[in-house]
Amino acid sequence: MLAFLPSLLQAQHRKYVFTRLSTKDGLASNHVYSILQDQKGFIWLATGNGLQRYDGRKAVMFRPPAGDQNYLPAAPIRQIARDINQHFWVRTEREVGIFDPVNFRYKKAVIETGGEVAPRSEYFLWLDSKGNIFLIITKLGVLAYDWKTNSFRKDEARIRTPRGWSVRSILEDPQTGSYWLAADSGLALFNPRTKNLSYYGHNQEGLAILENPKFRDPVTVMYIDNRQLFWLTTWQPGGNEKFYSYDLRSNILSRDTAGLFVFTGVYKEMHGFKQQTDGALWTYGERLLMVQDTLSKRFQYLRSDYFDDYDIKYDVVYCMYEDREQNTWIGTNEGVYVFNPARQLFHSIVMDGTSTASSRQNLQPNAFLQTSNSGLLIASWGLGTLSCDSNLLPVKNNILQGMPVGETGFTLQWDLLEEKKTGRIWVGCQDGRLIVHDPKTQHSDFYQVPETDRRTIRQMAADKMGNIWLATQYGNIIKWNPEKGYGKTFLQGFRLMQNVNTIVYKMLVDSEGFIWLCTHMKGVYKLEPGTGKILAHFDTQGGKGQSLYSDIAGDIIQYDDSLFFISSGALDLLNQRSGKIQHITTDDGLPSMSVTSMEKDADNNLWLGLSDGICRYNHRRKVFTLFNQKDGIIYGNFGHNASTRLHNGKLVFGNPHNFVFFQPQKAYSSSPPLDVTITDFKLFNNYLPPDSIMKLESVELDHTQNSITIEFAALSFLQRDKIVYSYQLEGIDEQWIRPDKGLFANYTSLPPGRYTFRVMCENADGVQSQSITNLKIHIRPPFWQTWWFLSLVVIAIAALIYFIHRLRVDQLLGMERVRTRIARDLHDDMGSTLSTINILSEMAKMKVDKDTAKTSEYLGKISDNSSRMMEAMDDIVWSINPMNDSMQRIAARMREFATGVLEARNIDFTFRVDEEVQHLKLDMEARRDFFLLFKEAVNNLAKYSRCKNASIDITIQKERLVMKIVDDGIGFDVQSADGGNGLFNMKKRAQSLGGTLTIESAPGKGTKVLLDVPVT
DSSP states (O other): OGGGGGGGOEEOOOOOOOEEEOGGGTOSOSOEEEEEEOTTSOEEEEETTEEEEEOSSOEEEOOOOTTOTTSOOSSOOOEEEEOTTOOEEEEOSSOEEEEOTTTOOEEEOEEOOSSOOOTTOOEEEEEOTTSOEEEEETTTEEEEEETTTTEEEOOTTTOOOOTTOOEEEEEEOTTTOOEEEEETTEEEEEOTTTOOEEETTBOTTOOGGGGOGGGGSOEEEEEEOTTOEEEEEEEOTTSOEEEEEEETTTTEEOSTTTTSSOOOSSOOEEEEEEEOTTSOEEEEEETEEEEEOTTTOOEEEOOOSSOOTTSOOOSBEEEEEEOTTOOEEEEETTEEEEEOGGGOOOEEEOEEEOSSSSOOEEOOEEEEEEOTTSOEEEEEBSSOEEEEOTTOOEEOOOTTTTOOTTOGGGGBEEEEEEOTTTOOEEEEEGGGEEEEEETTTTEEEEEEOGGGTTOOEEEEEEOTTSOEEEEETTOEEEEEOGGGOSSTTGGGGEEEEEEOSSOEEEEEEOTTSOEEEEESSSOEEEEOTTTOOEEEEESTTSOTTSSOSOSOOOEEEEOSSSEEEEEEBEEEEEETTTTEEEEEOGGGTOSOSOBOEEEEOTTSOEEEEETTEEEEEETTTTEEEEEOGGGTOOOOOOOTTOEEEOTTSOEEEEOSSOEEEEOGGGGOOOSOOOOEEEEEEEETTEEEOHHHHHTSSSEEEOTTOOOEEEEEEEOOSSSTTSEEEEEEEETTOSSOBOOSSSSEEEEOSOOSEEEEEEEEEEETTSOBOSSOEEEEEEEOOOGGGSHHHHHHHHHHHHHHHHHHHHHHHHHHHHHHHHHHHHHHHIIIIIIHHHHHHHHHHHHHHHHTTTOHHHHHHHHHHHHHHHHHHHHHHHHHHHHHOGGGOBHHHHHHHHHHHHHHHHHHTTOEEEEEEOGGGGGOBOOHHHHHHHHHHHHHHHHHHHHHOOOSEEEEEEEEOSSEEEEEEEEOSOOOOTTTOOOOHHHHHHHHHHHHTTOEEEEEEOTTSOEEEEEEEEOO
């Protein structure tokens, strides 16, 4: 039975790889009813808990302020759509409005039903290609939107429905522009050009499909695909769902509905169809997701009852949407699933072998060999040697035919080799067994090589001389000489050449003919092909720069004449000329320290099999690109050296369950990635709308708003894990920065200034985005750092310096004036008086002996002048003393002077000073002028008035100092008075004080002297 095992192999259905988004990934609800991509590339999700925007990495929730009618209501969002003018329409259960995705404002539309809506009526929003917006209300009718009144109302000029029919959905015919109507009474058609309404029994358009009685049943689903096949679902009165495919070109029912009905034991219900850009036709609904196979024209049912990382589970599929990169988004009650079968670069071949009716065994490939006839042979563990044709479809082979009975070790295979000279296939097996198969005769010979010591043949290689080398599980290195031939002397050609006493994972013959061995715990050996002598040994004990990362070497590949790559967990780069070894680890970008197998493609890129995927390494650019389940690699954990490069350039890697093949060139991208979009702008972790910010010429911030976070992404859901980002804040960052964690740039405590945030990306092949995204930011300085404030400070400092200078100059000038005045006073008063005293003294001296009377007169005058001089000197000293600045001291001196003068003349007087006057201060000049003016007035009163009574009042009236001196003396005629020096000096002093002096007098009526001086 085992001999015929390869003929029982079969390929399974194509495996789709789904990526799931759920509440664990930030969705507001796992119920996703509608999906839409906006012009910038954001994906909008209508969920059971509101509207969300998804940028490929995170979902942003838009919560409306409580009670604000300008925002979306806090309710489940059932539908989102965009019209031809890019207006964003949102529908809740029974409410419709326009949503602005930039500022998140919402404008509710009025729904004029014209009557009561049935409790079980459902609302559906539908938009045609001409810009019309319709609202379907089942059991009521179809309403059209009026932009002028912002309302939905009946408009039979734009759409009519059969009277009494309950329309559930509308479909626009892409060829004619007419509206197909699916209703509870069947199928109808409205022609918006002719205004004709057609249905069974009223077929104004003369359409054959409307004459078919099958479409008089309730129609629930309609769809027209790119082949003009009209897909319809109806419900028969008994409750059975029927599926139809009607060819609109030939007017006949096709048989393309095969597979739409599938018995699964659970209730199913179709809700809609969706055709992808590549032509794949899908249908979906309640417990229903199916895809039509393009070859068999049958539908394949997809649904899993358990969660697999990349499978799909659902109870209801609400919607399907294809974005601009042809990714398909599926909204379900279990979240969102995203997949792109057209871009699934890696294809998994799952092959099963059945040895008994009750047992099933998966393929575990250990080695691959593409033979000279382009067929692919697979050495497996337990299933023997499997075969595929050039299209990698399973084919039968006879390699195990004639296998000795009971010798199951021949099905436990490890390696394959094609001898170039004869074309024979060598198969290395368990326990030292060897199969040699001749494709020409289809005959296989089964051997057990004695030199193996019954140890597994793990590796085989042919050197340049045609010798074939074998390496066993326990390290026996055996060479077979082809001169012995394949006859009876075949086994005599084997000779033990070396023993390394450990597992040999890989044996390689390099371009110069040397034999390289990758071993378990003993590193790498280099052997001389003639003798098997060890020429070099590389392990972890070689010293710095000459040691392997690990002693477990799983694979080796020659990169050029000098360089060899070795998988030792990490990736080791050996230069055989210098003996230098460089470790390439996760610190250098290696996705995982689990490199097991390696292949080099036609562009000299290295492809690495890892425990969790396949990785491409561009040695020139030092860039790694990881491919995993999202790219179609369903199973990872690739085995040691289980890989090969096919003649057409495709690469094959094996894992414990299947093998993966792909074309490396298709994984390259010469087109630039999408430009980076600013997805979020946060100010102290407060979210600001990025769309509004990007419209600004510059983001203006206060100096206290200097902590910002900018998030970004290229809105490519296909390449999001294959893009490398770089950003720079000009003015802060001197070089471009690559983000380590998350796609964001965080800046705290930015100093005031003008900045430009720049961000770009490049794909794994080094192709940069076409444009660099820029965002200008201006952090305004505090007012004390602004130019105008600094200018004011400079001006103020200059003014202060000038003021201090002027104050000093004024002080010097004032002092100079004081000195000048004192000198003048001393000269005028003291000098003239002393001169008079000197003259009188000389005259008295001359008359002392001759005229005693005259001498006495002169002495009397000398005495008077001396008294006046002392009094004047006292006034000068008093006015200079700063202690006398207060009016209290001035008033006291004035009172003292008046008392001395007036009492000597027996004149009664009153002297009154207001309390407010006491708090005034006069400078030295004003004090002196005020006092001397008072003194002159009192002296005149005492000498000339002949009064009995006098009054002196000093008051403050309306911020003016007023001094009034009144007597009841003889008075005088002010007009005829000669105005001697006394009156003249009084008026001059009043002018110096900035005031006015008024003298009122008349003969016999006394005299009043009034001085009015401002105090401010």
